[in-house]
Structures are given as C-alpha cells and as structure tokens.
Amino acid sequence: MPLFRTPSPLRSTPEAADGPADIRLIVTDMDGTLLDDAKQTPRHLWTVLELLRERGVLFCPASGRQYATLAREFRPAARGMVFIAENGAYVVRDGVEISSDPLEPGVAPRIVRTVRDLAASGVNVGAVVCGKRAAYVERADGPFLAEVRKYYVEHQVVTDATAIDDDILKVALFDFGPVARATAPALTDFADTHQVVISGAHWVDVMNRTAHKGAAVRRLQRELGITPAQTMVFGDYLNDLEMLEAADWSYAVANAHPDIAKCARQVCPSNNENGVLRTIARALRLPGVAL
Incomplete structure (x- = not known):
C-alpha cells in the first residue's frame, strides 16, 4: 500500500448567494x-x-x-x-x-524497535508512543524533547517504550532530517497493514487504517x-x-x-x-x- 493516495480532482465550492452559508x-x-x-x-x-x-x-x-x-x-x-x-x-x-x-497490542513495540534500528544506523530519529493518558518517549535529549513538547503536553520519558501500560493510539516518529528520506521508507512493512502518514516535513505517523x-x-x-x-x-x-x-x-x-x-x-x-x-x-x- 502506498504511503499516501492520489488526491481527488479539484472541485468547486458552493457559494452562498443569499445570506450566510448553511454551515453547521x-x-x-x-x-x-x-x-x-x-x-x-x-x-x-x-x-x-x-x-x-x-x-x-x-x-x-x-x-x-x-x-x-x-x-x-x-x-x-x-x-x-x-x-x-x-x-x-x-x-x-x-x-x-x-x-x-487504538493499535493492536504488539504493533507499537515493533515500530519502536524499527526506530531503534534506524537510530543505530545513524538516522537522527525518535519515537513518540501516543497513549490515551500520555505520550511516551525513550529519547531524553533537549532538542528532541523540545519538539515533543510542542505537540504533547502530557509526556513521559521511559526506559523501555515497548512496555507501556496504556491504550496506544498511534506512534509518531520525529526525524531531524527530511522524514521522507530514510524514516518513512523504513516503515514500508507497516504500510501493508496500517496507515503510514507523513504529517509534516519531519513527522510521520503510524495508525490503524481506520483511524x-x-x-x-x-x-x-x-x-x-x-x-x-x-x-x-x-x-x-x-x-x-x-x-x-x-x-x-x-x-x-x-x-x-x-x-x-x-x-x-x-x-x-x-x-x-x-x-x-x-x-x-x-x-x-x-x-x-x-x-
């Protein structure tokens, strides 16, 4: 499955001719x-x-x-x-x-291990395991946590992000370089069963296909x-x-x-x-x- 789908053709938006649009x-x-x-x-x-x-x-x-x-x-x-x-x-x-x-048990740990392998190969990347109660990260360096804090007020640094007791909604990966260069391609195996969505120049998310x-x-x-x-x-x-x-x-x-x-x-x-x-x-x- 490709990381993203082909967009639909451009269509026109309805215009409210008389009075405000009926928007709910x-x-x-x-x-x-x-x-x-x-x-x-x-x-x-x-x-x-x-x-x-x-x-x-x-x-x-x-x-x-x-x-x-x-x-x-x-x-x-x-x-x-x-x-x-x-x-x-x-x-x-x-x-x-x-x-x-939420993701099925076992999916988030697999992604975390993939990120560990990427980091070991020299990619400046970290995983954010996103639960209902908090976001969980293994990286504790200042530059990475500064990026995490922008989007995850409730976050915890843990020693092992593969052993989280929470409902995991998604795993977000932050790459200090262009995320499409090395990090997103490393998630190809997950794209066969899950959504792998590039959500910014440095972020890519893995979620259920229905999410x-x-x-x-x-x-x-x-x-x-x-x-x-x-x-x-x-x-x-x-x-x-x-x-x-x-x-x-x-x-x-x-x-x-x-x-x-x-x-x-x-x-x-x-x-x-x-x-x-x-x-x-x-x-x-x-x-x-x-x-």
Missing part, C-alpha cells in the same frame, strides 16, 4: 493551517468562536496533537467543543471520549445529523486528505502541500494571513469581525 460544522487542522508559522493562534479567534457558538456552529480542531495539548490551547472556549486528536484516533468532548481506535481525521469527521456528521454540504474543512498536509474529502466546503491554505491543494475544492489565504478565520467570516458573514 467547521473542522480545521492546527499546525500550518489555523496556527501561523510561530505556532500562534490568530487574532480574533475567541471572538469568532463565540459568534459560531451563538449560531450553533460546532468548531472542531483536528490535529496530530494529543487531546491534552488541544484542550490547553483552546481552554478559553473548550466547553462543548469536539477535539479530533492523534490524527483522528482519539475524539473527545468535554473530557468524555466519543471514539478511539484518520476523515473517519472522525464522518462519524461526527452521522451522530449530529450534519451533511457534507453543511461542513467546512481546512487543511495543509497529507494527513488532512481524508477529512477534506468529507466536506463540500473544503479549503487548502495557500501554503499547503501541492497534493492537498489539488484535493481541496478551494484554496484560501495562508496560515500566516489568517486564512481560516477570514474564510469563515466571509462565508458565514460574521458581523463586526475585522480580519
């Missing part, structure tokens, strides 16, 4: 999409979220980050918000699990009675592909990976130009929001 669910990736390159949330975010809440529109962050990290980022507005964490493997609302798709952001979005749509025509989605990288296909209102930010730009119906301004909020405000005609 807005899902956005975080890094490279909602957040700017400095990892900062956009100005007016809390104002926009309050306006969406008043209109009954559910705003849903969808990220490779862990749930604890997302909940902290959105603490001022987290009540009632659905968080799609761990690239769709863990979905939580108000601290209550909605769904999860991705698109599956989480479609489940939310079914449970809430929301259609793809009432769903707006924003993304920038290959792990956003399936969720873009779950929405009629699908946008790639201008800085997106070329394959994501081909998959999305439209391209909006970049993450550094507040593209997500500007697009939401325009489509829903939010009053008094200067972006």
